[in-house]
Amino acid sequence: MANDKTREPIMVLENLSVDFPVKGALPFQKRKLIQAVTDVSLTIASGETFGIVGESGCGKSTIANAMVGMVKPTGGKVIFKGKDLFSLPREEFKELRRDMQMIFQDPFSSLNPRFNVYQIISEPMFIRGGSTPDEMKARVIELLKLVGLSEKDLYRHPSDFSGGQRQRIGIARAIILNPDFLICDEPVSALDVSVHAQILNLLMELQEQLKMTYVFISHNLAVVKNLCDQMIVMYLGKVMESGATKAIYANPLHPYTNALLTAVLDIDIDNQRERVLLEGDIPSPIDPPKGCRFYQRCPFAMAGCKHVAAPLVEVEPNHFVSCHKINGFPADSDSAENRTPLRADDGQV
């Protein structure tokens, strides 16, 4: 939980966009694009915890994959430690990428069922080469203790462990090469609620000890509130609101952020995924709206939201929001017509 503004940025995304082509049903049909991530810029300072929040399918994992170079962006840059990841020669790219690691959502498909714990955890070290088996074993035992497992587990297989224990194994593997940038892609959402706190605490302790920068992906706002220094709220591939976590929680501006927060606060912990305030499902990211991507479900939508793009605007220090209701329309499209509410019942608010 370091909040030191003077720290240098470790990861910068510049106007990152990722489109996935989808084939049309007919061969001569035009190829369509899934716009998984559109024009996302962010800066992650060294040592902080950066949260990415949003509903399923809004592009969180795609951002994570682009950050580690597993998905090639269609536009924009990924700059890690001052180097543009996708313009590096292959060897240098591999070398640099060793400083990043990832913890996966599903602890079942993230461990090879044919490997034992020693083989799983030591694999990155084995791949890097240059270590003797004795060194690797000593290191693995050290890590097992660090993540709360024991030396006895060394030759057991993933099937012998519970979800929480598997996640601990995954964490040990992620930190064996001392990365300084760790992406946790929904690290607890597949686990029993009872072990959430244990795993999160473990991650926090490790961050403290090893001085890592975290990107924390989640759709659980309570978790993000407690762990993250900075955050972005995403909807359909775009950033809706971003800034310091404290500022956003103290003063949530975007209707979408508001909806997410009320959903968390109003409903008891077991049902927190239900979004009572929003009608309808998240629309398809194929051919998303030209204007604000949220307008179809926004209770305050105005006619102009449909086609006038909403830029991110800094409304208070380190707090950005992309919403016409908050920022008003740009001068060239600020007409009464554009300001007519789309939904009659909410128009008076």
Next chain:
Amino acid sequence: MKAKAMRFLKLLGNRLLGILRAIAGFIMKLWRHPKGRVGLIVVTLLVVCAIFAPLIAPYDPYDVTQRAAKGLSPSWSHLLGTTITTGQDIFSMLIYGTRVSLIVGLVTGISIAFLGAIMGVIAGYVGGAADTAIMRTVDVMLVIPTLPLTIVLTNLFGKSYLMIIFIFVLFGWTGLARVIRSLVLVLKNANYVRAAELAGASRGHIMFRHILPGVSHLLIMNTALTCAGVMIAEAGLSFLGLGDPTAISWGKMLAEAQGGGALLFGHWWWIIAPGIGIFLAVFSFMRIGLVMEEILNPRMKQSSSIYKIFKNLNNTYMEEVFASMDENAKLGLTLKAGEES
């Protein structure tokens, strides 16, 4: 360069050891499974027969000079009698016939496993143009009528089991490659593969440590099932006279029995003997393959195994062979009816 080659060799050696270990593990599992044990015992028996044929067989099966001993019925000196045409000892022929069946079955099965695995892994893991090329080839192979081609090729290049094996392998890898490809597509997106990639793993590392071990169980199982299928197809081809004319095989024994008038003279044992040989060989390999599938896939119900045997035999190649065998049988029957009237 040399160090790299050494490392590659070492890796390859380790992989081979791993595969051997996997096979040993499977054999242990098979042994613990009652049905698998039956299959295993029969296969062992067949292998012993094939290797020690000269010691087990009481007579020289190639000896066609026994004029005095033609067409004998089973007795203690000739357990399954002798052939009507040349006086060869049928029991000895049966023992020697194991060799052709097993060699053709195993060599083909293993070659198909290798070729299918390589093609499937390349198609699935490398993808792109290689994938397209391989999958188009598979599609084309599937529509080539194999039996006429076999007849043409054997007539062109001489009748030999090498030719038969070659043809079996040429047309046999396609199905396996398809299955392996789809499994590889699943495996390569597994998060543990992505974790390895993040750590800087080379394609070779991922292929040898994650992908190949992930498909090895399928390969072993498939080899057993292909062996069974190939053995029955080989019998069919030998029956049609497309095998090596100088070797003794069960299929050829059947053809000789039919041509030599076994049915006419009521020498049913002459026909039953190679039939039992074929049955035992196919049945035992099939059993092993299916039990493996059951072990690997416990959710699958075992009751369907007979149905599965038929389904497995029901591929186009076998169908063609069976169809032509039918034709021949009908021909034989009408001839016989004509003679009697």
